[in-house]
Amino acid sequence: MTHLYQAQVPVADQGAAERARALRAGLGAVLVKVTGNSLVLSNPEIISVLAGADGYVSEYGYVSYTRPGADQGSGLAMNIQFSETAVDRLVRGQHLQIWPADRPELLTWMVVDTDAGRQFVSPEDQPALLALLDRAMQGRGAPLLMPLLDLEDRRVLSEEDAWNFDLEKLSEASARYNSSAWMAVRLYRSSTGQWRGARLLKVDNSDNLRSLVADSPERLIDQLVGETVDSIASHYAFVPQFNAQELTLNINHVENYQAFSAVTGYLESLELVRTVIVEYVDGDRLGLRVAVEGDVGLLLDTLRRDSRMSEEPAADTADATANTYLFRWGRP
Known part of the structure; x- marks a missing residue:
């Protein structure tokens, strides 16, 4: 996910009081996105930090703004970019959880009961509800995946099946999208x-x-997204540890310097990873020792979800040792 360190806050005017309020609200929204935990704003230390929100700002500007929902109307909003380095230092300094930016898409089957009967929410049917859902998910930095609702989907799952939470049929229909949530x-x-x-x-x-x-409906969707994203993030977030865990990654099909740079750059960009050390280069195989600040399983889950990384079975004794994993680089 991108834009985790950006916020848009409606304001009444461009005065100093409204600017200070918007900066506090914006930093709060960014902290909720980065941690994946809406309760972070009830932390007394964080409440104190918000008073100095201007110290975390990289830039800001004013834009026209349209209110969502039934009370749509035009207004003014502040677009605020916060310093990723400063916010990261704050989160780690307060020992808050971090929800890595590589986040699983949430496949959502939504049915609404209307005067015309029960309908799946889609761009064609109930676009206003879909817009509210999309906006709320973006506000939490959570990727949304809506089903195609084509013939294949409807062959497996009907509106009534989804309404009744038929677990077997929902699982069968969702398997097509290969989403972990x-x-x-x-x-x-x-x-x-x-x-x-x-x-x-x-x-x-x-x-x-x-x-x-x-x-x-606006408040219902906000409530839905808020507690749902909190729950999802709890599965994937980590609290940075002083003592990092180590694992060895043996990566095949690293055929040139561009691939080498892409692999190491990708791993170094992950929030879970503290350091990446090259142990060897043997033909097209790259051996890396990786220090992980959270649970090793979270890093492996991230790698397995990346389309460029394919886990392979251990081919020899060296690859079968504890905390040693074999992957293949490159799109299948």
Whole structure:
């Protein structure tokens, strides 16, 4: 995910008081995105830090802004870019969790009960709800994947199946998208005017069910995304450790200097990785010793999700030792 260190905050004017408020709100939004934890803003130390938000700003500017939802209207907003280095130093200094930028897409099957019957939310049907969902996911730095809802999807899964949270059919339909996280959502407006619903979230081998209620679709979607992304991030985030763990990566098909530079640059860019040391180059095989600040399993999960890295079975005794893994570089 990009733009994790950017925020857009609506403002009433360009005065100093509104600017200071927007900088505090913007830094708070960035910290929520980077950590993957909305509760970070209840941390007393972070509340104190927000008062000096201007010390973390790289640049800002004013742009026209359109409010989302039923109360759409034009206004003014601040676009704020925060210093990645300064924010990273803050997060690590406060021993907060970090949700790496390489994040799994959340496949979302959403059904809404309308006067015309139950419909999947898609660009063709219920585009306003889809726009609210997309905006809320972007605000949390979480990638959204919507199903195609083509004949193949509908052959496996109907609106009623998704509404009833048919786990077997949802799992079968989701397998096509090869996503490690998916959720099914059902929404309706009650006779009292409230928006109600529920969502079933599946991450790796765990799933959980939550109920939702709010007085508007905007607030319902914000509530849905907030607690869902918190839950997803808890599976993939790490708290930087003083003592790093080490593993050895043997990588095949590194055929030239460009590939060598791409492999090492990619690994060094990952938040989990503290250092990358080249141990050997043997033909097209590269041996690397990697120090990891979090759980080794999180790094391996990241590598396995990258289309350029394909894990291979150990071919010899050296590759079969503890904390040694074999990958192939290059798109399949």
